[in-house]
Amino acid sequence: MAMRTARTALALLALATGCGAKVTEGGDTETSGKQASGHYPVTIENCGVKTTYDKAPQRVVTNDVGIAEIMFALGLEDRMAGYVAPDYRADREAVPWKDGYEKVKWLSKKEITKELVLDAKADLVFAGWNYGFAEGRGFTPDALKKLGVGSYVLTESCRNGGAGKARGVMPPLEALYTDLTTLGKVFDVEDRAAKLVAGFKKQVAEARAGVPEEGKRPTVFLYDDGRDKAVTSGAFAGPHDIITKAGGDHVMKDVKDTWPSVGWETVVERNPDVIVINNYGDATAEQKKQFLKSYPPLADVSAVKNDRIFVLDYVDLVESPRNPAAIAALARYLKGVREQ
Secondary structure, three states: OHHHHHHHHHHHHHHHHHHEEEOOOHHEEOOOOOOOOOOOEEEEEEEOOOEEEOOOOOOEEEEEEHHHHHHHHHOOHHHEEEOOOOOOOOOHOOOOOOOHHOOEEEEOOOOOOOOHHHOOOOOEEEEEEEEEEHHHHOOOHHHHHHHOEEEEOOHHOOEEEOOOOOEEEOHHHHHHHHHHHHHHHHHOOOHHHHHHHHHHHHHHHHHHHHOOOOOOOEEEEEOOOOOOOOOOOOOOOOOHHHHHHHHOOOOOOOOOOOEEEEOOHHHHHHOOOOOOOEEEOOOOHHHHHHHHHHHHHHHOOOHOOOEEEEEEEEEHOOOOOOOOHHHHHHHHHHHHHHHH
């Protein structure tokens, strides 16, 4: 215990003196020490909090696979101390950023903790609300701030609403482009970020070519998980833009949140033409599909009755650089549905 306490104290001292930033009232961060020349200092806004960096973070720890891939897509592997992510089923060998997984240390397949962050000597944690940050277990930007560790919050997960519990403040793809652009400023790779955003916008525009006008699109429901109720996507989670830009009519577009739960009666009432399954969690995509097809209340739902069920991986559907490719894949499927 004494050795661990001493190690933690040393880690705190290194973080407080080495990250080049100090926290001020209101959650903002100001630079400390000498200001770097050229690009720095740079001030960014993330989920309503302004932060000034006098240099790029050097030891970033990310939580969740989509967030790690944002860093990989920006070519920032050398600025990472490691990533935390479960062992999802998605084939990491098939992604353009597979080198990132080979270069950066996989710190844990379990939940991210303050102890893990300190042991990694992190100067910045890049996570999101319900993507690592959670008040219930005390892992929050404010808690990390007290340890001298900075935070960047995934824009998809920014809090909204009076209670501060609903998530999402902008359309999902805009959130992705915002994070790429903002992190480009933080790490002085703005040209790389701009090139990525331009390429993704072009990919999405090509996928949208030939998409029919509203009113002539197949209706689509996203099934994440759940038996008693269905966990699904609201207007601020990635699936909304993926469905909409692929040529579908998202049946939960009126829910101003990211990942809410809804009763099955809502699914029956909205009668989607297509159901998209999120492939993650303890249940396989095939198990989820069999549940949907065997659950009596859904028997007359168009997507179930006509076996129009499409599978995308978890990392395709949360904010990540895989979103544009997911739009293209779903657009091809929905085109086939329209032509039936």
